[in-house]
């Protein structure tokens with residue numbers, strides 16, 4: 173085993189860290205500008221194969237990118253549009269990937285449905301064949317980072333099986349209900365009322381779409397773990413910094429053993445999260461079922477660590493931790509969103525349970 | 534021992550419950566149930582309804598609206614208020630400043646303030662914490678210098694809940710420098726309209742504005758607004774600690790949250806079974822929380838039934854930490870009923886409470902989750918409570 177980064181990986185991490193760090197230092201931060209910079213620096217192309225116009229980066233490179241996003245609390249929709257929607261386009265071999273790579277179009281994947289938790293593989297959203305092609309009816313919830321300029325990828329049940337539909341922005345019959353999310357971003361609920369799309373809007377092959385989505389999702393879940401780890405590490409740094417300047421009872425509060433031990437526990441929780449995430453990364457080329465279980469194990473533990481680290485960071489800050497002006501709160505909020513975004517603790521632990529546990533893995 | 538409520542107590546509970554359900558408007562109870570912040574006039578409306586029935590200040594002296602009810606009955610009332618989603622009588626008014634004025638104020642102060650405090654005609658906020666005086670409250674610096682018949686007040690208070698809604702603020706101020714930092718502190722009532730007093734908002738991570746900073750620049754405050762004796766402010770503040778403990782465990786509130794998490798989990802899809810409540814893991818956590826709640830209810834009643842102790846009372850610290858942690862656990866459970874829909878249930882970022890209302894019946898849950906971190910921070914953090922238990926109670930590391 174060797175856990176060291178290669179020279180190229182070190183350079184990548186430095187470049188991304190510097191770029192997003194500069195944005196983070198800007199008072200009037202603009203997620204749009206961060207996206208354009210990612211595009212300019214080839215980061216949108218990073219995870220895609222060279223023969224698809226990408227740079228051929230692997231999971232490790234993506235994780236470095238996502239850690240930097242987490243650490244700098246970047247609101248760039250990388251997870252959504254590159255790692256989920258973009259990956260689906262790539263796996264299905266769609267031309268539209270080119271629009272993402274050259275910055276002409278951003279795509280969003282609509283996974284979840286009302287009242288169905290994380291059951292994306294059996295959607296109630298349905299599509300029927302019609303004269304013009306397909307007619308889609310149903311509803312999706314909680315699509316992160318979706319705005320009215322985005323193209324949509326919508327899984328729907330059909331007589332032929334699970335079909336993924338690619339919908340251009342502004343198509344008739346689609347209504348977006350965009351809401352502020354608790355992490356300062358937005359998310360949307362989407363309604364589809366007899367949305368008519370041409371035949372070639374159907375992506376992939378119904379027999380393989382569930383596996384295709386699972387593969388994209390596993391990669392995104394792994395990446396989201398890296399984002400959470402980056403966010404947790406920065407949050408612990410902020411907390412330690414604060415504990416070493418805040419004085420009460422004539423001493424810095426960092427000198428109180430109760431707080432020292434709490435911070436040490438936070439560090440342990442983060443390292444635990446990092447290790448399980450490295451394990452999951454090592455399993456990305458394993459057969460699909462084992463890969464998915466490894467990813468679920470990672471997200472379950474990362475979720476648990478995130479909750480502890482987020483809550484305790486606020487505790488150690490005291491009152492100021494509750495104030496929006498203090499950076500700790502924004503990290504806590506993002507960590508909380510990441511806990512529910514692509515499967516919460518309950519969801520991922522259940523997946524590991526169903527596989528019969530990890531001892532044989 | 535009498536380990537269950539007796540017949541009279543049970544009858545009282547029914548009477549209270551019936552009154553609350555009949556008289557507090559449904560729109561208010563619904564908002565409280567959903568944990569949406571209430572408009573100012575709804576809070577006043579609710580408190581006035583309670584006050585009309587003698588339910589706002591039963592623990593006060595009888596001449597000021599108190600009732601000759603046993604502490605057990607008062608605890609039942611507090612629990613029913615919370616449990617039935619009725620807004621609590623404003624704690625700053627009825628459990629903090631009211632009892633202080635009743636105990637240490639002048640006759641004039643009592644006449645002038647107590648009826649309005651009980652009826653929420655006068656809204657008080659609490660000016661204790663300062664930027665550099667939080668857990669170490671006694672190190673507070675805000676100064677009040679006596680000049681003839683008034684005080685000249687300078688300094689800054691922070692984390693002042695509802696200062697933007699309030700009419701008055703009660704402050705701990707430094708009136709002289711003494712050897713011990715607990716000395717030289719006085720208790721002063723200040724009209725927020727006073728020139729030189731400025732309230733500025735602090736946005737909090739639950740997406741709302743409840744907190745404020747209050748700045749005092751050469752504010753002139755009549756000397757008659759001093760409560761009790763100069764230099765005794767710290768003792769009065771400590772007197773409060775030992776006082777109203779009938780509602781300290783927040784048991785009614787935790788029960789309401791746990792009833793809600795059970796209900797929502799019963800409707801939500803599960804991971805291993807049809808509903809989330811059928812999921813072994815969720816159900817186990819919910820059940821543990823209910824077991825802790827039952828213990829807390831009994832702890833609360835044990836505290837209520839025992840005579841107040843002056844100074845460090847271990848029961849108070851235990852009740853405060855257990856109560857706060859259970860509210861936090863219940864908020865965790867509520868969050869966990871939502872799955873991916875947590876993202877769009879509604880969060881008041883950048884929009885006013887009005888627009889936020891009713892986006893989704895679960896719209897208050899995320900705010901409540903974030904804001905619940907406060908229960909282990911304010912009013913003596915959990916670390917401070919554990920310091921008290923370890924030091925003053927268990928006398929760890931001290932010579933006997």
Ligand SMILES: Cc1cc2nc3c(=O)[nH]c(=O)nc-3n(C[C@H](O)[C@H](O)[C@H](O)COP(=O)(O)OP(=O)(O)OC[C@H]3O[C@@H](n4cnc5c(N)ncnc54)[C@H](O)[C@@H]3O)c2cc1C
Pocket residue numbers: 418420421425428430431487488489490491492494658659660661662664666667668669691692693694695744907910911912913914915916917920
């Ligand atoms: C939502 C909210 C509402 C509030 N409303 C009001 C109000 O209306 N009026 C008012 O006056 N105040 C109010 N407060 C302030 C509150 O009482 C203080 O936040 C509290 O006393 C803690 O002080 P601090 O915030 O300065 O934290 P600090 O005292 O700086 O504490 C920071 C951390 O250090 C820990 N710590 C401190 N000392 C020790 C020690 N000796 N040993 C171990 N750990 C220690 C704390 O537990 C905490 O984890 C409110 C606070 C909140 C969060």
